[in-house]
Amino acid sequence: MRRLLDAPHRLCFAAAGLLLAVASLGWLALLAGPPGIASHWAVAPRHAHGLLMTLGFLPLYMAGFLFTAGPRWLQVPALPARRLLAPVAAMGAGWVVVLAGMPLEATFAAAGMASVAAGWSSLCLRLASLLCASRAADKAHAAAILAACSVGAAAMALAAVALATGHAAALDAAPPLALGGFVLPVFTAASHRMLPFFPRRSGGWLAAAVVVAWCGDAVVGAWRPATPWLADGVALAEAGVAAWLAVTAWRWWRRHGLPSRLVAMLFTGFAWLAVALALGAAAHLPGLPAGTARAALHALAMGHAGSLLIAMVTRITATHGGRSLAADGATLGLFLLLQAAAVARVAASLWPVAGTTLLPLAAALWAAAMTTWSVRCGAWLLQAGVRPLADAGQSLARNAPLPSCTTSSPDRP
Structure with a gap:
């Protein structure tokens, strides 16, 4: 203790x-x-x-x-x-x-x-x-x-x-x-x-647009008297923000690549955000499975939040535990297991016929990845720390310097 x-x-x-x-x-x-x-x-x-x-x-x-x-x-x-x-x-x-x-x-x-x-x-x-x-x-x-x-x-x-x-x-x-x-x-x-993925000039607007588009869709979905044109407008907004995120991610990847495992993990979490918003917009289209909205929710929760959670928490825990390499082979393997769980869970919502198989599979993959990761990080937390707290605010992608991606924020690479 x-x-x-x-x-x-x-x-x-x-x-x-x-x-x-x-x-x-x-x-x-x-x-x-x-x-x-x-x-x-x-x-x-x-x-x-x-x-x-x-x-x-x-x-x-x-x-x-x-x-x-x-x-x-x-x-x-x-x-x-x-x-x-x-x-x-x-x-x-x-x-x-x-x-x-x-x-x-x-x-x-x-x-x-x-x-x-x-x-x-x-x-x-x-x-x-x-x-x-x-x-x-x-x-x-x-x-x-x-x-x-x-x-x-x-x-x-x-x-x-x-x-x-x-x-x-x-x-x-x-x-x-x-x-x-x-x-x-x-x-x-x-x-x-x-993180360096948000553009320097328009990044704040993009971040705000993500939250507004997702919350707007949630409000329209919960508000029964919402008119069709309002739902269609929110869907168009979600699709536009998803495209904005996708183009931003593609441009960043084309310019900088993925120079380290940790950057690749963070980039994957960023990309899942575009997938979640795209699925949220698609949920308003006729003819798609009723579970499309649920697929969007799990793309956000498991794909986006889960990916960033593993990357950020592992970085902080490893750094304060004296490990220079946060994203080692074991961490990468658990991260890929999480990706498989997220894909299986999204697929279970989009493909209801196979849901009885895919849903337990997703739960098993998630439990295997996150429980093992929790135990592994827990062992690091019980070891003596060697880094001061002041270092914790540094960019989580700092172990992969990106000289060409300079910004005004001291927390970014």
């Missing part, structure tokens, strides 16, 4: 990795188990899955990243990990109660979800205190991330209320709200700040 309290990323990543492994193996067990195994659960398995995969491990990984890189962005002293112990413990204990309550009693799960919301809100307040204390010239990225984190807290509170009242519609709304208003903006803002 003393080792985990050496730095914020150690504490948060360890808690997140444990929850990621439990969620992945649990979902695989449900899909591979006998039919109807969860038919009498107090909380429907699809609701449990949606909450765990959006509001479970991801916020804890975000906290580890934000309280490591954030102080450097804001030019303020870093918070010691002990200041984060109480809220992280509240979130961890809350998820234990949620997991225990989902098969047995929904109000029990609601109490656990309330603890999760309280812990995350406390972390948001600590992040806000860093932002208020900062005198840095550029605080836009941190402010955008804090706003998105506040949406995450609202989604957690909504889930707690929905579990307590048995309101199925609100419980259905919590994961999409978390994904579009919380997860995507945090990943997009961090990527725009730290």
